[in-house]
């Protein structure tokens with residue numbers, strides 16, 4: 089079992105959250121963390137769980153124009169030309185049973201929108217079984233820093249995700265075929281709550 093955490097980050101806040109989530113997941117399975125510009129075009133067949141995260145821009149996932157805007161405000165650390173919107177958009181339909189979840193960073197304002205909600209919807213439409221509701225981690229200002237306690241919360245979210253997927257994953261083919269129907273959409277009631 090292994091997890092793939094794909095993140096987009098302009099100023100490093102979402103990257104820090106992605107790394108904390110991966111650390112939490114490591115309690116249950118190996119987790120690779122990959123910047124979206126370097127992410128594979130398809131999800132490798134041996135990936136048990138895919139976690140995708142990015143910054144909330146204009147109430148949703150970033151666009152090329154919002155990334156240009158971000159780059160104009162302060163030096164950026166991430167790739168410019170591809171965000172999680174483009175990456176998810178380029179994925180083929182799902183042929184494996186890879187569980188998925190999405191997270192974002194966003195401002196502490198209540199009217200902030202959520203990249204994770206939009207990403208979750210896209211992943212769901214592609215056929216990924218969603219293992220958790222979208223999770224948001226707060227930044228105090230556009231360039232950060234993350235609000236107090238958010239890295240700990242990200243670690244805890246990753247830990248719970250990893251445990252949930254590891255527990256539900258059938259380990260033998262005959263177990264999978266005996267529970268084929270339930271396994272096809274294994275998390276509809278059992279998703280982690282919105283964070």
Ligand SMILES: Cc1cc2nc3c(=O)[nH]c(=O)nc-3n(C[C@H](O)[C@H](O)[C@H](O)COP(=O)(O)O)c2cc1C
Pocket residue numbers: 096097098099100101102103142143144145146147148154155157158161193194195196197199200201227229230231232
């Ligand atoms: C162009 C732009 C648009 C943004 N729009 C929103 C928004 O609609 N809602 C929100 O909560 N935060 C918004 N933000 C703040 C980002 O969510 C914040 O910069 C991000 O969480 C920082 O993460 P990063 O360092 O990984 O890029 C915006 C930031 C930029 C640069």
